[in-house]
Amino acid sequence: MSNTTDGRKVFAALKSGEFQMEVILKEDVANLGHRGDVVKVADGYGRNFLLPRKLALQATLANKAVIEQMKAAAARRSATEKAQAQELVAKLEPISLSFTRKSGENGQLFGSVTSADIAGELAAKGFEVDRRKIQLNEPIKSLGDFTVSIKLHREVTAHLRVQVAADAAQEAPEAVAAPAVAD
Numbered sequence: 001m002s003n004t005t006d007g008r009k010v011f012a013a014l015k016s017g018e019f020q021m022e023v024i025l026k027e028d029v030a031n032l033g034h035r036g037d038v039v040k041v042a043d044g045y046g047r048n049f050l051l052p053r054k055l056a057l058q059a060t061l062a063n064k065a066v067i068e069q070m071k072a073a074a075a076r077r078s079a080t081e082k083a084q085a086q087e088l089v090a091k092l093e094p095i096s097l098s099f100t101r102k103s104g105e106n107g108q109l110f111g112s113v114t115s116a117d118i119a120g121e122l123a124a125k126g127f128e129v130d131r132r133k134i135q136l137n138e139p140i141k142s143l144g145d146f147t148v149s150i151k152l153h154r155e156v157t158a159h160l161r162v163q164v165a166a167d168a169a170q171e172a173p174e175a176v177a178a179p180a181v182a183d
Contacts, residue, residue, distance in 0.1 A: 020041065021047075023046050099121070099163070100165050107143040109140075112139035113162065115134035134150050144163075145163050148160045
C-alpha cells in the first residue's frame with residue numbers, strides 16, 4: 001500500500017506545482033509565451049524540451065538581469081524605429097504614384113501593378129521601402145485610383161495614392177483596307 005501512497009504524493013505534488021521550474025523564453029513558443037517572458041513550466045518540459053533546443057534559459061537572477069537589459073535595448077531600438085517611420089509617413093502621405101499600363105476595352109490591365117512596381121517607383125522618387133512592407137492583397141489589375149497601405153512599423157502605417165491609367169500610345173486596331181482592283 002505504500003506504493004499507492006507514494007503515487008498519490010507525487011500526483012499531489014504535480015498538481016500543486018511543486019515540480020515546476022521558471023524559465024526565460026529566448027524565442028516565441030506557441031501556447032507558452034513570447035521572447036523575454038518569464039514563465040513556469042513543468043520540470044520535464046523545461047529540462048527535456050526547452051533548454052536543449054535553446055528556446056529558454058533557466059530563470060536565475062543573472063539571466064533575469066541580462067534579459068531586462070535586452071528588453072530595454074529592444075524598447076529603445078523600437079522607439080527610434082517608430083520615430084523614423086513616423087517621419088517617413090509625413091513624407092509619403094502627400095505623394096501620389098501613377099502608372100501607365102496597356103489595358104483592354106473594359107479597363108482590365110494586360111499584366112498588373114505589383115508591390116515590386118510600387119517599391120521601384122518609390123525608389124525612383126528617393127524613398128527606400130521594402131516591397132514586403134507594401135500591403136497589397138493581390139496585384140492591381142484594373143484602371144483607376146487606389147489607396148495602398150505601407151506598414152513601416154508594427155504601429156505605423158502610411159497610406160499612398162496609386163493611379164493606374166491607360167497607355168496613351170495604345171491605339172484602336174486599324175482596319176486593313178482591301179486594295180482597289182483596277183479593271
